[in-house]
Amino acid sequence: xxxxxxxxxxxxxxxxxxxxxxxxxxxxxVNFNVFEGETFAxxxxxxxxxxxxxxxxxxINPLSSGEIIxxxxxxSGKLSKEMDQWVxxxxxxxxxxxxxxxxxxxxxxxxxxxxxxxxxxxKNEEDRKAKVxxxxxxxxxLPEHKSRxxxxxxxxxxxxxxxxxxxxMEPKLLIADxxxxxxxxxxxxxxxxxxxxxxxxxxxxVVFVAHDLSVVRFISxxxxxxxxxxxxxxxxxxxxxxxxxxxxxxxxxxxxxxxDPEIEKSKELIVYDESVHDYSVDKPSFHEIKPGxxxxxxxxxxxxxxxxxx
Amino acid sequence: xxxxxxxxxxxxxxASEHIASPQYSYWKSVFRKFFSSKLxxxxxxxxxxxxxxxxxQPIFSKYNPTIMPHINDRTMKYIRxxxxxxxxxxxxxxxxxxxxxAGTKNSLIISLIATAITTVLGVIxxxxxxxxxxxxxxxxxxxxxxxxxxxxxxVMVLMYTFGQGMAQLIFALSVTSWLxxxxxxxxxxxxxxxxxxxxxxxxxxxxxxxxxxxxxxPYLVSVIVTAISRDVPLFISYEVFLSFIGVGLSQKEASLGxxxxxYSVYLQSASYLFWIPVCISAFISVSFYxxxxxxxxxSDPRTHMV
Numbered sequence: 001x002x003x004x005x006x007x008x009x010x011x012x013x014x015x016x017x018x019x020x021x022x023x024x025x026x027x028x029x030v031n032f033n034v035f036e037g038e039t040f041a042x043x044x045x046x047x048x049x050x051x052x053x054x055x056x057x058x059x060i061n062p063l064s065s066g067e068i069i070x071x072x073x074x075x076s077g078k079l080s081k082e083m084d085q086w087v088x089x090x091x092x093x094x095x096x097x098x099x100x101x102x103x104x105x106x107x108x109x110x111x112x113x114x115x116x117x118x119x120x121x122x123k124n125e126e127d128r129k130a131k132v133x134x135x136x137x138x139x140x141x142l143p144e145h146k147s148r149x150x151x152x153x154x155x156x157x158x159x160x161x162x163x164x165x166x167x168x169m170e171p172k173l174l175i176a177d178x179x180x181x182x183x184x185x186x187x188x189x190x191x192x193x194x195x196x197x198x199x200x201x202x203x204x205x206v207v208f209v210a211h212d213l214s215v216v217r218f219i220s221x222x223x224x225x226x227x228x229x230x231x232x233x234x235x236x237x238x239x240x241x242x243x244x245x246x247x248x249x250x251x252x253x254x255x256x257x258x259x260d261p262e263i264e265k266s267k268e269l270i271v272y273d274e275s276v277h278d279y280s281v282d283k284p285s286f287h288e289i290k291p292g293x294x295x296x297x298x299x300x301x302x303x304x305x306x307x308x309x310x
Numbered sequence: 311x312x313x314x315x316x317x318x319x320x321x322x323x324x325a326s327e328h329i330a331s332p333q334y335s336y337w338k339s340v341f342r343k344f345f346s347s348k349l350x351x352x353x354x355x356x357x358x359x360x361x362x363x364x365x366x367q368p369i370f371s372k373y374n375p376t377i378m379p380h381i382n383d384r385t386m387k388y389i390r391x392x393x394x395x396x397x398x399x400x401x402x403x404x405x406x407x408x409x410x411x412a413g414t415k416n417s418l419i420i421s422l423i424a425t426a427i428t429t430v431l432g433v434i435x436x437x438x439x440x441x442x443x444x445x446x447x448x449x450x451x452x453x454x455x456x457x458x459x460x461x462x463x464x465v466m467v468l469m470y471t472f473g474q475g476m477a478q479l480i481f482a483l484s485v486t487s488w489l490x491x492x493x494x495x496x497x498x499x500x501x502x503x504x505x506x507x508x509x510x511x512x513x514x515x516x517x518x519x520x521x522x523x524x525x526x527x528p529y530l531v532s533v534i535v536t537a538i539s540r541d542v543p544l545f546i547s548y549e550v551f552l553s554f555i556g557v558g559l560s561q562k563e564a565s566l567g568x569x570x571x572x573y574s575v576y577l578q579s580a581s582y583l584f585w586i587p588v589c590i591s592a593f594i595s596v597s598f599y600x601x602x603x604x605x606x607x608x609s610d611p612r613t614h615m616v
Contacts, residue, residue: 060512085515092513100505103511105525106525117520140324140327
């Protein structure tokens with residue numbers, strides 16, 4: 001683990017919306033590191049704050065406290081213009097809903113070239129066209145699609161346009177905000193394989209936000225489980241699936257549908273009950289219970305979890 | 311049936327990506343939709359004929375309300391509409407046909423220029439106003455102050471300050487109206503400001519002016535056309551109203567409003583003098599309004615789906 005380079009560091013990240021009495025804390029004291037070239041997944045139920053974390057990294061949502069460090073440089077808060085552009089070129093995002101995240105009144109040619117125009121990343125018009133053609137063929141679309149509008153495409157094609165738009169910037173880090181949850185099941189694999197292909201070819205680091213654990217198991221190297229804005233457990237994928245400790249993780253894993261109807265029928269669902277935690281005296285914090293396996297717990301719970309691990 | 315009757319075929323992936331439907335073109339669809347309405351075509355012809363006559367006829371008639379060659383000729387006054395004088399003659403023996411078209415021309419010039427200024431200024435300011443939260447805080451206060459000054463009062467003060475005349479009237483109308491258009495556009499921009507494709511553009515580092523031009527403006531085409539189709543007839547009515555209460559154009563210049571005001575005293579004795587300018591003014595308003603509304607509907611891409 002130690003030989004891997006930390007590319008993204010999130011420290012004590014908190015994000016609140018609203019002000020005064022209506023304040024809502026979406027993300028509380030979140031800490032995690034992302035290593036270069038890995039796929040880091042953030043999973044949790046709807047409203048748990050996973051998208052907010054992703055959006056905070058690309059700086060759509062401002063932080064209320066904490067900091068985000070990318071490549072040893074602080075990228076949260078106010079940035080100089082050069083830093084701002086550097087961050088944009090290095091960190092790109094794929095959005096959840098391909099129908100809403102593409103400008104319906106622009107051609108595919110403009111949508112994909114948008115980043116190129118912004119930073120003048122092309123030598124001349126021919127170079128730009130060549131780059132757009134290349135980006136389209138990288139995601140399996142045809143050059144003839146350039147003059148088309150987003151509404152003429154299927155959901156999977158649109159999401160691939162969204163990926164091409166991000167990848168043409170040649171980013172080092174890609175935030176994929178539930179890129180497949182709005183897609184038809186039959187084309188989800190296509191988009192996932194595409195992300196894997198880019199990762200292999202370009203040593204891309206991916207922060208993958210999702211709620212589908214079977215997809216996450218397929219694509220990610222490490223998983224952070226988030227509940228009500230707080231990371232409750234963080235571990236490598238197989239470690240998390242085999243040795244889950246936190247009751248919320250257990251409950252989440254028990255909810256994954258199994259393809260065998262016989263087993264599925266006899267499967268026992270674990271319902272997460274927050275009252276099992278007694279945090280009145282013994283306050284919880286984020287502990288590394290075993291190398292690479294972090295958990296949100298207090299001292300009493302840690303003892304219990306340690307016993308479970310043995 | 312046996313397996314050897316079946317062979318494997320190569321799956322051609324690029325073929326499944328092909329889009330078979332014909333190319334979509336925004337403006338082509340707009341015009342197709344517009345010309346599918348018979349009423350709109352009829353009104354377009356009406357509006358276009360009015361424009362043509364109003365700008366061509368005065369060149370030949372050289373009508374000037376201060377020149378009254380038949381003022382001492384009793385037989386020339388108050389002639390009812392007939393084959394020679396299509397709209398009849400007025401109290402000084404001038405042909406009403408010439409007067410109406412000269413007046414229409416001036417009213418149209420005022421309305422069209424004022425609409426152009428109001429729209430351009432209102433759209434540009436309104437887009438930045440709606441997009442920037444900081445600018446909104448300042449602009450909304452300015453708007454609150456100016457929106458509460460009665461329009462007529464402001465125009466009257468401006469006209470008394472700068473004197474009567476066409477340029478002054480255009481100035482007074484534009485100055486008092488552009489803020490309203492800007493506010494209208496601001497609300498529209500705020501609706502689409504935080505849509506996800508705008509966030510995506512921000513993530514790509516697109517500067518504000520390009521987001522406004524590429525992501526916001528195309529969505530506003532339909533509301534801008536609506537605003538124009540509302541403003542053109544509105545400014546004609548304003549001109550008529552202002553000239554009627556005596557702060558519009560002076561009696562030395564022909565205008566529909568001035569004419570309606572001047573002839574309103576003949577409503578009983580020679581009512582055609584009053585009704586003909588009123589009808590022309592209504593014709594222009596209705597035809598421009600219907601053409602504009604149909605065009606606004608047609609420029610909304612949601613109507614393009616067949």
